[in-house]
Amino acid sequence: MILVLLFISACFLAFSNGANDNFKGVATLFGSGTTNYKKAINWATITTFSGSVAAIFLANQLVKNFSGKGLVPDELIAMPIFAISIACGAALTVFIATKVGMPISTTHSLVGALFGAGVMAVGLQFNFDKLGNTFLMPLIVSPLMAAVLSLILYLAFRFLRKRSGVKKSSCICINQKQADPQIKTASVTLEMSSLLEITTCKNKCIETYNGKLLGISAQRLLDSLHYLSAGVVSFARGLNDTPKIVGLLLIINVVDIKWSMIIIAVIMAVGGLLNAKKVGVTISKKITPMNSGQGFTANLVTGLLVTTASVHGLPVSTTHVSVGSIFGIGTATNKADYKMIGKILVSWVLTLPIAAIISGLLFKLLETIL
Template sequence: MLTTLLFLAVCFVAFTNGANANFKGVASLYGSGTTSLRGALLWGTATTFAGSIAAAFLAEGMLKKFSGRGIVSDVLVQSPEFVCAVAIGAALTSFLATRFGFPVSTTHALVGALVGAGLAGSGSQVHLEALGKNFLYPLFFSPIVAALLGSVTYLFLRAVRLAPDHRTPLLDALHYLSAGAASFARGLNDTPKMVALLLVAPGFDLRWGFLAVAATIALGGLLDADRVAETLGKKVTSMNPGQGFAASLVTAGLVTTASFHSLPVSTTHVSVGSLLGMGATTRQAKWRKIGEILLAWVSTVPCGAILAAVAYALISWL
């Protein structure tokens, strides 16, 4: 019973992750008018799925980080009730954000859910200090680094005439490649965070876990990404094709680097950060919407913690 509930809860996380995050790598393709919303989403979903499958062979380090070890006791980590609560708390957080069109971090939601379910399950026996180096530092600094690089990269590409204001065959090809690379890296970085929740399922073959999570991420993106797509593509900043390519290149480079170093960065933070840096440089950033997104980011961890704590209490009672 609990194993089935755990599997369904992990699939729920994956579905909401796809709905909220599959567009993040390709937002610049849509925002710059290089392709339609549906075209960008199909490309982003296909390359994310490829990254999710590759994660089964390349992401062992991320699996270990999101097992919960070092944050809560090993006894609690092995509890299906705890892991179900983490999955449900993170999924509900992403689900609510998607309903309002806010691009939030599944990584933040999972970290919050780990803490909330840990506090509910073991009281004060949660090692909050372990969150700093392994989780919070990469999550905090990644949007700042992305914003700075977004600005510098756009200025450099414009200086060497690789970021024109209009579409060209070369620019389109480079833009598609960079957006695809960003989405591939997102799949590589996000998928093991969710598969790690299945480590407590007895006798479960993780290869099937990666496939199930990859497929459900793709399904969530195809069925429920429109609200977040509009926010990322049109409401953070205005952009032309050259500007969109600069932002996409930064996202791809940072998320790929983080994935191969097992750093749990948020594609959301990197994508929005790169768009913001480029938009600030061109004075086209839409600061009111950016402020709303930042508020959603601040609330993600406590929301995940509260929902996971409630889920743990309910599952334990049942």
């Protein structure tokens, strides 16, 4: 019965992870107007699932890290209630954040839950050095690195675009103000010209690129690369996140690790399809407005960083890297919403202690009952 409860807890974490994280790889496709929400989430589901399957062969180190090995004594890892506490603590934290539309890190939630349950179980025997070096350092450094890289890369791409003769085009709106009824007939033409207000149409047209690169339409080439980069980010997320959840199932010897990966991947996909929109809108529309070129740049940086981290067993957060990349673009264009960024940062700060408290209390409760 306890092993069944562990499996259900891991599935709940996978569902919450999919709901909060699945759309992040394609957020710039939706935010830039390159495609609509439905097509974006479908593309995210396909590519994330592919990354989850690839994790069977490429991400064994992450599975070991998130089983708790090296952080706590081996005999504790063999206790199902330890893994249940971690899974439920992280899942509840992510689920709550999803309901309020905040894009938080499942990785950060898992680290907090590992810390809370581990300290509650073994106290000072917990390996605080490994927690800092293996888990916390990549989580802190990765969003800063992503923001700086995306800013630099965007400026470089913009320079190359201008040198290649590719120009941006947008549209304007001409709005007619209310005319003054005292206007004299003789001067009506002159007066009417002063009653026209020219503004940018923020919600009625999409910024596009005119020109050719390598004999191909610049906009068509960019859209194709944007889709590809979004797929890379989603693939990397599946590669990075799936083994973290599977690591909690290592003590269930009756479930093969390959089948565990596939089951978790399917449930993550379902969570994204059913419950991702609120977080998706936050990260797509509320951090900064962007066009397809800017979105492509952010995704390129995110995909490269998360994929590299996954292969080397570094538990970075796709959320932190993705938000950092988009914020870097907003900084370069001077359009970032710092108030929204502040709210997201607060949710990140609260993630670890909330997950730690929930998992620690749950471990104590389960230890008392069982």
